[in-house]
Amino acid sequence: SQQGEEDPQALSIQEGENATMNCSYKTSINNLQWYRQNSGRGLVHLILIRSNEREKHSGRLRVTLDTSKKSSSLLITASRAADTASYFCATDETGGFKTIFGAGTRLFVKA
Amino acid sequence: DAGVTQSPTHLIKTRGQQVTLRCSPKSGHDTVSWYQQALGQGPQFIFQYYEEEERQRGNFPDRFSGHQFPNYSSELNVNALLLGDSALYLCASSTLDLAGAVDEQFFGPGTRLTVL
Numbered sequence: 001s002q003q004g005e006e007d008p009q010a011l012s013i014q015e016g017e018n019a020t021m022n023c024s025y026k027t028s029i030n031n032l033q034w035y036r037q038n039s040g041r042g043l044v045h046l047i048l049i050r051s052n053e054r055e056k057h058s059g060r061l062r063v064t065l066d067t068s069k070k071s072s073s074l075l076i077t078a079s080r081a082a083d084t085a086s087y088f089c090a091t092d093e094t095g096g097f098k099t100i101f102g103a104g105t106r107l108f109v110k111a
Numbered sequence: 112d113a114g115v116t117q118s119p120t121h122l123i124k125t126r127g128q129q130v131t132l133r134c135s136p137k138s139g140h141d142t143v144s145w146y147q148q149a150l151g152q153g154p155q156f157i158f159q160y161y162e163e164e165e166r167q168r169g170n171f172p173d174r175f176s177g178h179q180f181p182n183y184s185s186e187l188n189v190n191a192l193l194l195g196d197s198a199l200y201l202c203a204s205s206t207l208d209l210a211g212a213v214d215e216q217f218f219g220p221g222t223r224l225t226v227l
Contacts, residue, residue: 030212042115042201043154043218088153093213097167099144099203099213101153 006089011107019076021105023068030092032065034074037086037104044059046074047086051094081111113138115204115219123225125193132187134221136204141211143164143185145177146201148221154201160185161207189224197226 023032031050033079035043047063049056049072056063062075063081076083086104124130136143142161146154156169160179173222179185185206186189200223203216 002115030208030210033216035218042220043203045215048215082125090154097159097211097213098156098169099216101146103153 006105008105009103010108012108013079013111015079015081015109015111019079019107019109021032021070021074021081021087021089021107023073023074023102024034024089025046025072025089025100027091028094029067030094032063033090033092033099034061034063034072035088035090035101037088039064043088062088073081079109080106081109083107084109113159115202115217117174117200117202117219117222119222120220120221121225121227125227126192128227129188130192130224131188132189132200132202132224134185134202134204134219135188136183136185136202137217139206140206140217141183142181142205143183143189144205144213144216145172145185146203147171148199150198156164159213164218175205183199192226194226196211197224 005024033048034046037043049065060077065072088101088104090099091099118133144159145157148154153223159166163179174190176188199221201221202219205213205216
């Protein structure tokens with residue numbers, strides 16, 4: 001079963017707006033990663049945040065992690081049409097060696 | 112640096128056949144993980160290889176097997192193919208952090224397998 005659950009399942013916004021996606025998980029983790037996937041191609045790594053970190057930034061991306069609530073959020077600021085893609089969170093469980101993905105959020109940015 | 116490469120790009124097989132998919136990791140990476148992604152879903156972890164051994168396995172039957180070679184490249188074998196095995200198969204390479212967890216994973220473009 002998948003551990004990460006993204007919310008919302010789909011999101012449609014205008015170019016220039018911010019997009020926020022949320023991820024919840026069930027067990028203790030070593031780290032949480034966010035990926036982007038365009039049209040069923042290979043995944044592109046966006047950000048890795050470790051369990052002892054609370055926030056990370058990379059360009060227009062901001063990721064937060066709340067281990068007490070077992071949740072994370074990905075914020076994309078000033079979105080562009082090129083940001084249209086599926087976004088997945090993935091967790092590495094503590095004591096295990098497998099990465100568990102959620103079902104993803106489909107983001108559509110209208111020009 | 113070529114990044115993670117996978118071959119073939121596309122493959123069509125019939126039920127009952129066997130298939131072998133190949134993956135070359137990014138330079139400097141020693142850990143390879145395989146995933147199955149059905150249409151519209153997130154990738155499902157199949158297994159992970161490190162130092163030529165299967166380190167962890169997901170909820171997949173024994174028809175799915177793999178191998179890692181001394182140069183860290185890897186193969187995924189699927190026997191007795193079923194229609195439900197049709198999917199995008201993704202390979203990811205990484206290193207391990209001090210706790211033994213995977214660091215940032217780099218994914219290949221995938222192999223799209225169609226079983227008729």
